[in-house]
Each structure stands twice: as C-alpha cells, then as structure tokens.
Amino acid sequence: QAMTFQFSYENVPLLFSGLTINTPGEMAGAFVAVFFLAMFYEGLKIARECLLRKSQVSIRYNSMPVPGPNGTILMETHKTVGQQMLSFPHLLQTVLHIIQVVVSYFLMLIFMTYNGYLCIAVAAGAGTGYFFFSWKKAVVVDITEHCH
Numbered sequence: 001q002a003m004t005f006q007f008s009y010e011n012v013p014l015l016f017s018g019l020t021i022n023t024p025g026e027m028a029g030a031f032v033a034v035f036f037l038a039m040f041y042e043g044l045k046i047a048r049e050c051l052l053r054k055s056q057v058s059i060r061y062n063s064m065p066v067p068g069p070n071g072t073i074l075m076e077t078h079k080t081v082g083q084q085m086l087s088f089p090h091l092l093q094t095v096l097h098i099i100q101v102v103v104s105y106f107l108m109l110i111f112m113t114y115n116g117y118l119c120i121a122v123a124a125g126a127g128t129g130y131f132f133f134s135w136k137k138a139v140v141v142d143i144t145e146h147c148h
Contacts, residue, residue, distance in 0.1 A: 014030055055092075
C-alpha cells in the first residue's frame with residue numbers, strides 16, 4: 001500500500017481483508033457510506049453532550065462568604081453538578097463512548113488508506129455533520145463568574 005495520496009478505485013482495501021473496492025460504483029458506494037459514517041460520528045459527539053446535560057443529577061448550591069468593598073461581606077454561590085457511577089445514564093454514556101472511539105478509529109484508518117476519494121468523504125462528512133449538529137450546542141455563560 002503506497003503512503004501517498006492517490007485517486008484510484010481499483011484494489012482499494014477498506015478496513016477488512018474481504019472488503020476491497022474494484023469498480024467506480026463500489027467507490028461511489030464506499031464514498032457515500034464513509035460520508036455518512038463521518039456525519040454519524042459528529043452527531044454522536046453532540047448527542048452525548050446533550051444526554052450528559054440532561055442526566056446530570058444531585059445539583060447542589062454552596063454559598064460562602066467573601067469580603068466585599070468597605071468591609072462588607074458578600075455571599076458567593078457555586079453550583080455543583082454530579083452524576084452517579086452505577087446509574088443507567090452513566091452506563092449509556094459509557095457504551096456511547098465506546099462506539100464513538102471505535103467509529104473515530106475506523107475513520108482514521110479509512111483516511112490512512114491515502115485514497116483521495118475516501119479522504120474527501122471523511123472530511124466532507126465530518127464537516128457536514130458538524131454543520132447540521134453543532135449549532136444545537138448550548139453556550140453556557142456563568143453569570144456568577146467574577147473577573148478581577
């Protein structure tokens with residue numbers, strides 16, 4: 001296997017020994033499959049973040065006195081969020097993490113075929129997935145944060 005980028009559709013191995021691309025139609029099918037796999041990967045990353053936010057439990061507010069101006073005392077409140085280790089949400093996160101790691105390595109190995117078509121499919125799928133899924137990402141601004 002050459003370690004330079006090439007645009008070929010003949011004798012291109014794809015992840016498994018029995019999975020070899022030999023025709024333009026097979027390359028087109030592989031391109032679409034890899035494109036959607038990369039999109040799925042981006043969607044999975046965002047879905048895991050959303051699930052984590054929804055499953056956070058045991059929210060505690062801790063207040064502590066801090067010195068204020070002119071000898072006054074101000075109360076500063078901190079929010080602590082935790083999750084239980086032996087819970088369904090954490091087990092689900094663990095399974096999804098394993099899937100995410102496996103898919104990411106598959107995408108890396110596909111890119112390492114150095115086949116230009118497949119590399120474009122990985123990049124285009126990742127970009128499209130990011131475009132469709134990442135806009136839902138919430139930006140959290142802590143209004144209690146102080147800049148001195």
